Amino acid sequence: MTKKWIVTITMTLAATLLPVPSFSAENSFDWKEFIGQYDMLWDNDITADPVFPEGIFGKRHWGRTDGYYSGALMGNGLLGTNLYKLIDGVYRLNVGRSDVTEAREPFNVYNSGRLPIGYFTFSTVGQVQDEKMRLSIYDAVTSGVLKTNAGKLDFRTYVHSERECIIFDTHAEGGETGWKLDFVPQKAISPRYVFNSANAPKGYVNAEGKSNPDSYFHKDGDISFSIQALAKDTTFTDIARWYVVAWKTIRNGADSRTIATVTQADKLAKAEAEAKAIIRNAFSVSKEKLDSQHVAWWHNFYRNAAFLTFPDKNIERFWWFQYYKFASTARPGKPIVDLQGVWPTSDTPWPAIWMNLNIQLTYSWLTKANLGQLEQPLWDSFWKNRENLTRNVTDITGQEDWKECMVMPRASSYDMHAALSPALAQRNQYEVGNLTWTLFYYWQMCEAYGDDFQMKERLFPLLKSAVNIFFRIRITNPDGTCSLPSTASPEYGEGELGEIGTNSNYDLANLRWGLSTLISIDEKYGLNDPMLPKWKDFLENLPSFGYDEETGFKVSDKFEFRDTTHRHWSHLFMIYPYHLLDWENPEDESRMRLSMNRWQGNTGYSLTGKAAMLATAGDGNGALACMKKFFAGWLRPNTLYNESGPVIETPFSAMCSLEEMYLQDWGDCIRVFHGCPSSWNNVSFKNMRARGAFLISAERKNGNTASVTVSSGKGGTCRIHTGITEMMLRVTGNDGQTPQWKACGDGILEIYMKKGETVTVSRRLTSYKVNYDEAAVPKYELPDPLVKNNGKSVKSVKDWEQKRRPEIMDMLRREMYGYEPGKPAGLHFKVLEESHDAFGGKATRRQVAVYFTEDESRYMTVLMYIPNDAKGPVPAFMGMNFRGNYATTTDPEVLMPTESQIEDYGAWYQPVNRGDWGRRWPYEYVLSKGYAVVTMFYGDVDPDWNDGFHNGVHGLLDKGKPRTGESWSTISAWAWGLSRALDYLETDKDIDAGKVAVLGHSRLGKTALWAGATDQRFALVISNCSGCCGSAISRRKFGETIYIVNDAFQHWFCGNFEKYSNNEDALPFDQHELISMIAPRPVYVSSGSEDNWADQKGEYLSLVGAASVYKLYGYEGFTSTEKPGVEEPETVGRMGNHIRKGDHDILLYDWTQFINFADKFLK
Secondary structure: OOOEEOHHHHOOHHHHOOOOOOOOOHHHOOHHHHHHOOOEEEEOOOOEOOOOOOOOOOOOOOOOOOOHHHOEEEEOOOEEEEEEEEEOOEEEEEEEEOOOEOOOOOOOOOOOOEOOOEEEEEEOOOOEEEEEEEEEOOOOEEEEEEEEOOEEEEEEEEEOOOOOOEEEEEEEEEHHHHOEEEEEEOOOOOHHHHHOHHHOOOOOOOOOOOOOOOOEEEEEOOEEEEEEEEEOOOOOOOEEEEEEEEEEEEEEOOEEEEEEEEEEEOOHHHHHHHHHHHHHHHHOOOHHHHHHHHHHHHHHHHHHOOEEOOOOHHHHHHHHHHHHHHHHHOOOOOOOOOOOOOOOOOOOOOOOEEOOOHHHHHHOOOOOOOOHHHHHHHHHHHHHOHHHHHHHHHOOOOOOOOOOOOOOOOEEOOOOOOOOOHHHHHHOOOOOOHHHHHHHHHHHHHHHHOOHHHHHHHHHHHHHHHHHHHHHHOEEOOOOOEEOOOOOOOOOHHHOOOOOOOOOHHHHHHHHHHHHHHHHHHHHHOOOOOOHHHHHHHHHOOOOOOEEOOOEEOOOOOOOOOOOOOOOOHHHOOOOOOOOOOOOOHHHHHHHHHHHHHOOOOOHHHHHHHHHHHHHOOOHHHHHHHHHHHHHHOOOOOOOOEOOOEOOHHHHHHHHHHHHHHEEOOOOOEEEOOOOOOOOOOEEEEEEEEOOOEEEEEEEEOOEEEEEEEEEOOOEEEEEEOOOOHHHEEEEEHHHOOOEEEEOOOOEEEEEEOOOOEEEEEEOOOOOOOOOOHHHOOOOOOOOOOEOOOOOEOOOHHHHHHHHHHHHHHHHHHHHHOEOOOOOOOOEEEEEEEEEEHHHHOEEEEEEEEEOOOOOOOEEEEEEEEEOOOOOOEEEEEEEEOOOHHHHOOOOOOOOOOHHHHHHHOOOOOOOOOOOOHHHOOHHHHHHOOOEEEEEEHHHOOOOOOOOOOOHHHHHHOOOOOOOOOEOOHHHHHHHHHHHHHHHHOOOOOEEEEEEEEEEEOHHHHHHHHHHHHOOOOOEEEEEOOOEOOOEOHHHOOOOOHHHHHHHOOOOOOHHHHHHOOOHHHOOOOHHHHHHOOOOOOEEEEEEOOOHHHOHHHHHHHHHHHHHHHHHOOOOOOOOOOOOOEOOOEEEOOEEEEEEOOOOOOOHHHHHHHHHHHHHHHO
16 A cells, blocks of 8 residues: 555654643643644655546446545645646646535436536646645645656645645746646546446436536636536436636746635526635735735644544544544534535545435544534534425324324435335334434534533434334233334345344334433423324333343344344344343343354444444454454555445544444543443543533543543543542642542442533552652742832841741732631630649640530540759750651550541541650650640641541531632641641640741641741751741752652642642742741751752752852851761751651650750740
């Protein structure tokens, strides 16, 4: 095969790794590069049609229009072109207009057939020695270079996306300035006649074999015309319509531009006038503007469609080319798509719209691809032609009063009028269910777009009428049950086996779905249709689907799969697309598998249908095997499908099958990657549309779902199976909101969404890529804490305290911690236990309940040890602990958490033994230095897990308030809890509340820093191993990073902080400014020598960054960028720092340094 996708020639490995454009980075995504991978490229072999001496009306040559199936396709939904070689040195630009048809009555594929129009040829002067051509699907432009022995001819052509014209530009060099452009009209006769003249209706052609007069040329000034009359009969005396091909060429030296169009009207003068106006208007616009208008439409189109990636680049290029191909042949306000699209050919027996599979498959995939605007013309056509759909019933003798019914014929022209006679049942062609099947896709669109108007006012009445035909033809049995007479199962035997017999499974499925959907719509919208009881009764009394234990689902009562085949899966519609059976029901599952295995489904669209069924069964590998077989044997180079002529639906049915591998919305939930092949480990999609007006985006990494994003266009409950287990879930909303959701088991979530809300469900990572190489730290520049938002510098302490400090605090609250509430009105305290005999009489132990509200529904227990030898109120160290007060000491009198408290903590809480964490709390040592020690379990304030902020003080104080990106976080809640403990200390006569040092380790070190920043009553602040989002500079991206924090612990910080994941340079602050908020109070930062995760240097550099603020108060600070040596503690002014030997911990050495530092300021 010499026609190749450009990707097969020039694609590098890097090109295959272009990512799906993210929600936040669409503007930087190189769409042209990505889609350009899948351009078509011809290199020295632009295919030509074979030459037959008999000419186009001679010998039939099915499947031999090689150029047509290998050409460059272009179109705008009405006009189309197909560019390929005619013979050496002559190139053919086919011209099509989709609504140019015969003008006879009544409908048949002769009287109403699509007509070929003609083609332009451009011929070189010399002999072609080198030819290259490229179809850019991103720009929808075909360009090429023809090098000859006389010179060179460059050409560029497209069908304008928003104007009804064809553009053809050239640039000639050397002797090729004499290249030639001609138009060749084709005979206006139905292609069906070429294939089967014997069955043509009498009088279709005259004695000369013509069905219409010959075309003729005409010129009006500088515009040329090819004029064709379409006659009502072969007398040619009564002309129904005229169509004209018009073109104009302007040459400017070596350059030329030709603009052409095709118009059609009931009067020749009208058609000519319209053509002249189109051409003149197009020439009145500059070339640049005309071109930019064209490409802008296409670029916007791709950006609004669902974005899918595939690991198999052949499949991926197919996917994107189908986008291009369908958008070339379908547009809002344009005709619906028949079997040829906008690329008519004289070499086809299918010059009409076929409605027993073709129209359905052609449009079946558009909703999930988020291309509803391209399918809307079909539904508009149904509504516009609803009277004709009724006439298809009432035109039959004896059915004149069946005016409540509608059917869709097997084939028709654009007006959908072709009567459907019950007599066709004798040939298995009484296809009364075709309309119901087609309306399934209309219903799917209304559901996925949340279009209540179309659902109630358009779909509902159409579906009622489609179902009504079954009321007219049903057989009522003596026992009250119903049967269906002989109707059809499309393409089963095509009449060779006679009537299909009663109860065609095809129509039973159509009817079951139709009745169920009518009932559902009526009940959803409270329509109270008078037919509602009859629909329910009919549904209840329908027979079961015909089934044989050996052969599976039958075609009808009469036919089963013993020695027969059936390429159409119409007998399996209960499996797909209607999903009337349940793969999760063992009995249904076994029946479906037997039936699918018995049905071969090994040709063309049979393979795509079977792939879709297997995907819905969760058999992605089986689905992929079918698709590979399809791609290997059933597509032509430009992805057109040839079955005696072009049949456009089959490639588009493959799109539907591929969608089912990624997203399904049958039954009671949406399923993500349910049908994904196991070998597709790393794939993604964006903005696929699902029922409920949800846009779904998802990414699969290493064979598992990594994330799923749901955007709601209407609000409501999204019930979705993500494939992420509950313990690995991470759920986030837009604007910092934490959505309401519930785990329903089996990997299913219910997300309760508001209109416009976006929620992401992601898998927490179990490992992260971490930088521990100082050389890999990026260059960065820290914001100056002494430069105000208006760009002016802080000049005084007053300026700092009244202007700049509030600016930074507001920024930290808004972007990182959230806005915490104030002191609650109902705050109060109770001493639960007190003893003066702690540690052998060295200390007083006091345990106090700090109640956050008047009703005492939640409290934290504060454990205090106070030295007994103190002469008055003593300074104190205060900090939270990780496992409970009882875990910090072996003291048997320390209260254990109550059962209700443990239940409230949730599954994240793991009890330990008393005193297990005592080494971190050397009470007796600290007491011996004259300090009290105050601690409380951080879980008493707020749980340390992503609970949706429904528990702890959030659940207590927020009272169901909607969360925003600025709502307070868990670390903010813990810091708030420290302040409430300080509130108590201010009432305790044994504690000098003006000399309380707040300290914390790790995440609680982050907490201590924020508590010190927000509550200036804390006299001294100590952070130990707090790392990223604590005391370490975030921009260093060393060890723990913002992304890791937000991914693993999304509850720690507010929703707005999410946007700085892997985006540290966008931070309007850094952690040195958090340290600045503590000034002029003393601050101490410590680290472990082996705790690279916490970034010891970054922690130290935050002190350096805050030194200028301390200097403003008259205190020196750290200035050297080199961190202190291991266990070489340093104090400069009111700043202290040390690096202890060891890892991530808080030990006696640390406490010793803390006390030494505190002694300078608290005693």
